Amino acid sequence: MTTNKKDPNILITGTPGVGKSELSRLLSERTNLIWLDVSKLAVDNKCLESYDQNYQCQILNEDKLLDLMEPMMCEGGKIVDYHGVDFFPERWFDIVFVLRTNNTILYDRLDSRGYTGKKLEDNIDCEIFQTILEEAKESYKEEIVYELQNDTLEQINDNINRICEWIEQWKIDNQ
Numbered sequence: 001m002t003t004n005k006k007d008p009n010i011l012i013t014g015t016p017g018v019g020k021s022e023l024s025r026l027l028s029e030r031t032n033l034i035w036l037d038v039s040k041l042a043v044d045n046k047c048l049e050s051y052d053q054n055y056q057c058q059i060l061n062e063d064k065l066l067d068l069m070e071p072m073m074c075e076g077g078k079i080v081d082y083h084g085v086d087f088f089p090e091r092w093f094d095i096v097f098v099l100r101t102n103n104t105i106l107y108d109r110l111d112s113r114g115y116t117g118k119k120l121e122d123n124i125d126c127e128i129f130q131t132i133l134e135e136a137k138e139s140y141k142e143e144i145v146y147e148l149q150n151d152t153l154e155q156i157n158d159n160i161n162r163i164c165e166w167i168e169q170w171k172i173d174n175q
């Protein structure tokens with residue numbers, strides 16, 4: 001988005017359980033960027049419609065959510081945390097990070113979150129087939145889409161450091 005925003009907008013995406021919210025929270029503490037947990041934003045602002053029994057999840061009213069987010073995104077300085085990528089306007093984001101997690105580690109994280117059966121399997125398949133990475137590459141210019149491995153606490157720290165360095169460079173390039 002080529003406006004005169006002071007801070008970039010960052011999309012943190014990936015399969016449920018890869019650590020988007022943990023990384024976004026820590027990043028928002030380290031920077032002046034604001035963390036938008038899209039799932040929470042949708043619930044808090046009644047952007048959910050019916051419940052999908054098959055997938056055991058709520059169906060999102062995307063138009064309502066996009067209208068809500070538009071002015072926030074125009075301000076800049078947002079860390080958007082969501083497991084979907086394809087319905088956001090491309091112009092919103094300066095960079096997209098797709099978090100990745102080893103299948104065994106992801107399985108344990110989702111299991112401890114109480115996921116079972118089809119929901120657990122679908123999410124593991126989503127990670128194995130790199131579904132969100134592919135969607136991200138289709139939805140944004142490939143040169144702004146980065147994969148970050150996020151299995152360990154050491155890696156989450158490295159990832160945050162890397163994103164902070166990128167933010168500093170963005171500020172230099174866009175001042």
Ligand code: ADP
Pocket residue numbers: 014015016017018019020021022023109150151152153154155156
């Ligand atoms: P998401 O928002 O992508 O669904 P969360 O941020 O809720 O994932 O993380 C899922 C679980 O994994 C949480 O218990 C979190 O503390 C843990 N976690 C996230 N990233 C890491 C990491 N790099 N190393 C170890 N545990 C992690």
Ligand code: MN
Pocket residue numbers: 020021022081
């Ligand atoms: Mn989350």
